[in-house]
Amino acid sequence: MPTELPYAADAEISLTYDELEVLRLQYEKELAQSHVTVQTKFNYAWGLVKSPMRDHQVEGVRLLQDIYRTEPTRRRECLYYLALGHYKMGNFTDARSFNDLLLSREPTNLQAQSLASLIDKGVAREGYVGMALAGGVAALGTLLVAGLIRRATRK
Amino acid sequence: MASKYKGKSAANRPDNTRAAGPETSTSQSRMDLVSNALFAPFTHKKKNSSRILTDLAPVIMTPRMMNAAATVSSRSRGSLGGSAPGGSRLDFATLGRAPMRLTLGNRRITSRDLQIVEATDELLDADIPEAEGVASDVSLFRGFNATIPSSEKNRTRRKQMRNVETPRIGLKKLGMSARGMMMEDEEERSVASEDDVVVVTRPDERGKRKGKRRGRESLSAAKALGKDELSRQTQEILLDKENLHVRRSLINSEITEIINKIKALDSIRDGLEQDLLKLQEDELELDDELEGVRERMEFEEGAFRQNDKSKPAPSSYIAPSRRRKGPVFLPSEHDDLPPGVAFMTLESHITPITALDFSEPYGTLVSASQDDSQPRLWDLMTGSAIGRLRGHRGAVKCIQVEDNLCLTGADDGTVRLWDLQLVDDDDWDRDGLTDVAEEVEGTAYDGELVEKPNGIRSSEPSEAGTDHTGPCIRSFEGHSKAVTALYFEDECLVTGASDKTLRQWDLATGQCVMTMDILWAISHPQPTIPGNSLPNHFFPGAAASAGHFAVPTPPYADGSWEMYQDFVGGVQFWGYGLVSGSGDGAVRMWDMRTGQAHRTLMGHTGPVTCLQFDEMHIASGSLDKSIRIWDVRTGGTFETLKYDHAVTALQFDTRKIIAATGENGVKIYNRTSMQHSSLHTNGHTQPVERLRYMDRYLISGGRDAALKIWTL
Numbered sequence: 001m002p003t004e005l006p007y008a009a010d011a012e013i014s015l016t017y018d019e020l021e022v023l024r025l026q027y028e029k030e031l032a033q034s035h036v037t038v039q040t041k042f043n044y045a046w047g048l049v050k051s052p053m054r055d056h057q058v059e060g061v062r063l064l065q066d067i068y069r070t071e072p073t074r075r076r077e078c079l080y081y082l083a084l085g086h087y088k089m090g091n092f093t094d095a096r097s098f099n100d101l102l103l104s105r106e107p108t109n110l111q112a113q114s115l116a117s118l119i120d121k122g123v124a125r126e127g128y129v130g131m132a133l134a135g136g137v138a139a140l141g142t143l144l145v146a147g148l149i150r151r152a153t154r155k
Numbered sequence: 156m157a158s159k160y161k162g163k164s165a166a167n168r169p170d171n172t173r174a175a176g177p178e179t180s181t182s183q184s185r186m187d188l189v190s191n192a193l194f195a196p197f198t199h200k201k202k203n204s205s206r207i208l209t210d211l212a213p214v215i216m217t218p219r220m221m222n223a224a225a226t227v228s229s230r231s232r233g234s235l236g237g238s239a240p241g242g243s244r245l246d247f248a249t250l251g252r253a254p255m256r257l258t259l260g261n262r263r264i265t266s267r268d269l270q271i272v273e274a275t276d277e278l279l280d281a282d283i284p285e286a287e288g289v290a291s292d293v294s295l296f297r298g299f300n301a302t303i304p305s306s307e308k309n310r311t312r313r314k315q316m317r318n319v320e321t322p323r324i325g326l327k328k329l330g331m332s333a334r335g336m337m338m339e340d341e342e343e344r345s346v347a348s349e350d351d352v353v354v355v356t357r358p359d360e361r362g363k364r365k366g367k368r369r370g371r372e373s374l375s376a377a378k379a380l381g382k383d384e385l386s387r388q389t390q391e392i393l394l395d396k397e398n399l400h401v402r403r404s405l406i407n408s409e410i411t412e413i414i415n416k417i418k419a420l421d422s423i424r425d426g427l428e429q430d431l432l433k434l435q436e437d438e439l440e441l442d443d444e445l446e447g448v449r450e451r452m453e454f455e456e457g458a459f460r461q462n463d464k465s466k467p468a469p470s471s472y473i474a475p476s477r478r479r480k481g482p483v484f485l486p487s488e489h490d491d492l493p494p495g496v497a498f499m500t501l502e503s504h505i506t507p508i509t510a511l512d513f514s515e516p517y518g519t520l521v522s523a524s525q526d527d528s529q530p531r532l533w534d535l536m537t538g539s540a541i542g543r544l545r546g547h548r549g550a551v552k553c554i555q556v557e558d559n560l561c562l563t564g565a566d567d568g569t570v571r572l573w574d575l576q577l578v579d580d581d582d583w584d585r586d587g588l589t590d591v592a593e594e595v596e597g598t599a600y601d602g603e604l605v606e607k608p609n610g611i612r613s614s615e616p617s618e619a620g621t622d623h624t625g626p627c628i629r630s631f632e633g634h635s636k637a638v639t640a641l642y643f644e645d646e647c648l649v650t651g652a653s654d655k656t657l658r659q660w661d662l663a664t665g666q667c668v669m670t671m672d673i674l675w676a677i678s679h680p681q682p683t684i685p686g687n688s689l690p691n692h693f694f695p696g697a698a699a700s701a702g703h704f705a706v707p708t709p710p711y712a713d714g715s716w717e718m719y720q721d722f723v724g725g726v727q728f729w730g731y732g733l734v735s736g737s738g739d740g741a742v743r744m745w746d747m748r749t750g751q752a753h754r755t756l757m758g759h760t761g762p763v764t765c766l767q768f769d770e771m772h773i774a775s776g777s778l779d780k781s782i783r784i785w786d787v788r789t790g791g792t793f794e795t796l797k798y799d800h801a802v803t804a805l806q807f808d809t810r811k812i813i814a815a816t817g818e819n820g821v822k823i824y825n826r827t828s829m830q831h832s833s834l835h836t837n838g839h840t841q842p843v844e845r846l847r848y849m850d851r852y853l854i855s856g857g858r859d860a861a862l863k864i865w866t867l
Contacts (some may be wrong), residue, residue: 004294022304058267065274078294094275123373
């Protein structure tokens, strides 16, 4: 059965502060009653993940992990959201493992596939940065060594 | 130089990563902390940066742009676990992440981060079942869209579209004054148009206006919404309806979940209540044990004092064990026995058992059966018969054993007192024919096995005159008909017989001290007790005063029945108080000093067959298939237990009532939990007739002529 999931781009659109506040209040009210419905928790978690602040994202992922642990029926969807959350935070390996698990369950899921490509792109970009850095370090290193040698030979 | 330094340490970092290996996140965090400390001047919180930007240019920094600014930094930052669990791959990605982390500022690593990372692995291992129920109907995302506040916004928008600009009516003032609140000076504006004045449309005003027949145009005519808007509204309404549907299914699923939780909690509560009941039972048991231990303490003090005087202990020195409630001494192997199983069967009788009693668990058992005038003796340790009590001329109907003293009452109207220690081992059957000329040893035991010197073995019981030799110590004669119930304690014995009298005897002298006539008590009922005005004949078959008493018993479980002729079903006394259960269905309480029955407890509709009382309750079982528990002080009925067949024997304590109710299984009623149970494993094959228990050791005798021993 295909799961209805939002595209990764949706995670970039954050809610307004007021909306998030409403969700947070709803969540805490239910928390006070010590019965939190899955939907409320998810709403709040998803709102947090969509937010640009890293703290929020961390909290959102933590809540999603809670949902994952406690609701076996919701796990497949949560896989996607966890992958998305980790992707936003930059934990590409985690994101990839969750996403791969989802794809192994549901190979035809479009959103999961698009997320997989996004993760790949992110990893690649970091790779380029790393390459650039390594190149820079190598260049600096050679310059230094050259300078030392020149100094030595000059002496 | 600074950058070079950064580069070098960045290069070192992956090496550390590789070396660290399994202890990934913590080591990384340490490194991060160190790097934090080093680069503190260079780093600044991302939060600060974006907040500054937001303050400067709120217009520009829409959420979109903020996201864009933030995600660049966050994505390139990388995390702790990101590089570490990936193994010790020194690849460019890892490398690329490092400097960004250093330069673009670093948050404090919170425990949350660690939590997430550590949880990942375990979560990945978790099982992912197929989504079912509400999860498959409404995905989380759908639910999100249905329940976030912005789902309401279409509705509010539509409402606003329907807002019509009208001249000021002053509704707010209306509302406030309707609530009884004073308006603040908001309404300072003077009433400009006449519409302001309208507050409540009074009927007469309306009537006036009707006359004008102009009316106001309805509000809706003032505004034109346009086709696009209207179609958009229809779409939105449909969407909102779908959202409602989604929300409804969410709430329904929540309700079912809560119902299940409540059920689970209820079952937990029931379990706890059961535990409470058990604790109550244990408390009662401990109380009994305490009493027993205290009695034992007194006894032991007395016994040891006597030992100093070194005189032979008299035969009845222990406090009456019939009333001893505390734990008895059992061999340690007794604990290994499975409860509820008859672990020993004594078979020797050939007719239904009519009476049984034993001195103590694993001690000596005396049992009698129908038409058998010689009760048998058993050694409960080995389970073998060790002798017989010969002397009676009629079938023995009731037995009581206290240590080595045994009293039996028989159909011949006599009660005999036996010393069980004097009964010799008798392995000769009644039909045994071996003539062995046996030397008559020390004490002549001609009350027992009659051994004529000429070798002819005679099984005729000796005359009643030989009371002082042999096991039969004394014989009590006085009743004219069968003695069917007896109870003795210390030196006092009370017997009940089918001549409808109760007699009190002195054990030492053998004399009858008092005779209590039940017939007299029946015809002279005590008038003072309320509720005692019922006629004496409680049930048709009583014929109490009319000579021979015989009542057919209701059929047993196997269908058999017989004529019940024992007028006195049970007696017990304590101090001066005597309680008797008789064939007219009445339980009478007598004062043994006066010989008068001062109270009659009515309720049974059949002859009372068995009786027992303790400080608080009297329990009586009768042929009317019930057991009644009475209050000793008031005489009211506490409880009535109904069974399927006639009750023939019972014994109770604070926690349970064990009864023989005409079935093959021994019935146990738990008084704290009010549960019935039955002992039938390896049990009787015909209805149980008699039983007796002490602490956890129960002996039952049935119509199948077998005696079975159980662990409780």
